[in-house]
Amino acid sequence: MLVFKNIKSEWALRIGFGLMYLYSGYSLASRPDHWYGFAPQWFMDVVTRIMPFDNYLKLQGMGELAIAFVFVAWFLPRIFVRIGSMLNVVEMAGILLLSGIDTITFRDIGLLGGALALFLIVYSE
DSSP, rough: OOHTTTHHHHHHHHHHHHHHHHHHHHHHHHHHHGGGGGGHHHHHHHHHHOOOHHHHHHHHHHHHHHHHHHHHHHTOOHHHHHHHHHHHHHHHHHHHHHHHOOEEEEEEOOOOHHHHHHHHHHHHO
């Protein structure tokens, strides 16, 4: 199909991750209590020594909203996309390493692969 020939794979990844982070960032910032079940108890215990867990999740949400903006903002210098994609890789790897295996681990493996692909695409240019 000719229409797909001119679309770079980078943009498919950027838009997909941008929408993902828009959803999760907004949800984390507005309803942090909905995310308690996804955090291991040991992690919650560590965070609550520093700040209330709701505040941590809201801060995480604000960071994810910033990454969403970076991924869809075509006018930003590419260094921002490189940083955003690196943060995406670190977050997905962290989730896989620290959360353990559960019923959604397969999704996180795919997200890590996509995050790594985007990082390699923007880093190689």
